[in-house]
Amino acid sequence: MMKRDVYTDEHELFREQFRKFAAKEIEPKIATWNHDGITDRETWKKMGAAGFLAPCVPEEYGGAGADFRYDAIIMEELAYMRAHGIMTTVHASICLPYLMTYGTEAQKRRFLPPAVSGDLLFGIGMTEPGAGSDLANIQTRAVRDGDHYVVNGGKTFISIGQLGGAYVTAVKTDPGAKPAYKGVSLLVIEADSPGFVRGRKLEKLGFPAQDTSELFFEDCKVPAANLLGKEGEGFKMMMEKLQQERLCICITAIASCRRALDDTIAYTRERKAFGRAIAEFQNTQFTLAELATQVQVGQAFVDQLVAAHVRGDDIVSEVSMGKWWTTDLQKKVVGECLQLHGGYGFMKEYPISQDYADAAVQSIYAGTNEIMKVIIAKRLGLGS
């Protein structure tokens, strides 16, 4: 692959170190996790101990004070390895930024060090059965009662739903607010709070090792000190942090494309049909040449997004473009690669079949690809 300018020599050194760690501590366990439908706490703690869990947390809270590119390297390597159950993306790159940006000093001191060590895993509670992309419409209600909030409601499709110790949760604090989004707030809800109930671990099409679950709050008592920012600002905070969340999807999408492509190139050189390797057929060559081109173009764009994001640019439109384009590309790449595997592509024995299932959700979560186009169109000055 062409040298990637966004990553410096130090970054690449870190990548090498992480690869060595992952080859020993992660890769051998992937099959077990996929079979069990969940990862294990020990591995997360090993990640923390080795400094790979949340390197972006500032040093005074136990982290390395690294820039976002270190997170990006970890998620790239994990995606390429197909270790989708270790969701550092959710924990470190999506949840912890809420604490780092909006948390009080007390909240940071309390939550960040155990998050870095892996003793406390974070998940994010946004989605509800009736509110996916339409986040302003959530129904989970939080009512202030002295120095507590009493929370009632339920969340679904929550990543790290079984292993998580705390959830950055979107709640309605003012159901009468107009517009509705002004009634949304964010609470850190800990799993040992009275009234916090873990629901089922959900059966999914893809990502078998991810413990995606339902969560319920039954008169759940949450200290008022766990409020992030101010009441009514939850929606605004989420909109600000979704840029990084969507960028993470772009990064993993391209990494998954590269893995599918590399495996398929190897397969077509070995597999023989009509007396020769199928890599000798023009259809195979053209298909893979086209896909490799698109993946390379996508990688260039995503790297550019990473650089701009690290600089702190407002790239809401561009990240939305990247999110729909790279995930559509991923679905195309795994589809075409599966086809080139022929009948074996349909067999669990070949990871491309799992890639195919895993790709499906990429165009859905973190805002569907249709929502991405709405955002882009709005920023083009189209519609009201």
Added chain:
Amino acid sequence: MDLVLTEEQEMLARSAREFVGGRSSLRRVRELRDSGDADGFSRQLWREMAALGWLGITIPEAYGGAGLGWMEQMVVLEAMGRGLMPEPFTSTVLLAANALLLGGSDAQKQAHLAPIAAGERIAAVAYQEAGSRYDAHKVATAATRSGGGWTISGEKIQVLDGHVADVIVASARTAGGRDDAAGITLFIVAADTPGVTIERQSRIDARNAALVRFDGVAVGADAVLGAVDAGGALLERVLDRARIGLAAEMLGSMQAAFEMTNEYLKTRVQFGVPIGSFQALKHRAAKMYIELELARSAVMGAHRALDEGRDDATVAKLASLVKARCSDAFVLVGNECVQMHGGIGVTDEHDIGFFFKRARVAEMTFGDAAFHRDRTARLEGY
């Protein structure tokens, strides 16, 4: 629904193909274009087409036609499409004759249909205006009552074969605002009526169209085609039939371009072998063939529905379906055929470019694929 031709239709198709092959080469089309011919088509050939009965296929015998069906007309249109014939069939037969058949009084039919079938009268339908795009209900041209008749003022664009028309069917607003579906009336206007000016437009497909201006054009009460204020709905019915007919012509054109290209793939040698032996080109040729066959089924289905007298709502849906599919397919075939011809394909001396250019114009005539997909969604209530 049977999607096969009867023996008689097969025979008609064969003779139509032979006639077009013998009398209308692409060289003739090229000469008409390059010579800047005043008519842009051959009146001699038009008379021969009339003599063969082609102009009155769907016109009842009582009005001088053959009283046959749309399937018969389909095979003739396909043949015309193969030769990219620029004769004014779309305007005179698909648009004007259908407007008369669907909306005309007996006297109007008597007056116009027989001369049309005989090839003695060329007719155009003027319904598009600047900014109306594919919405035939956006009409600013106004007709006001004066004396016992009407006075018409306004400008129409892209009037197919308007420069040679003897008679023009024009839409004009008689009530309501510019964008209202109601309040539109169709008028039959002789092209030589004082106040009518016609300016020929040239198009990339070497077909013919014109700007038609009406400047206080006075017509009698008997010029109204159909009911006053009800011309919008009538126009939609006419356009749906024209869309279906045009799709048949497009099908013939794409079939011819495909055959020409298939032949080229078998004869052009590169790297020591015919280029058609390369897998990448075989697959793309197969893709075109699939699109062609799907288009053929859609075209036959729509024509069959007209012959079976299906209701207007069904015809409208089929018209949009067939026009969307043929628009996409013809543009694909046009692009691919030029690409597969390589460098020679983009020269003017090679004929394949005529199909490419015709594809783009036909795509946009009576609504492009995006318009018809959107219309389908509306008609189906999605």
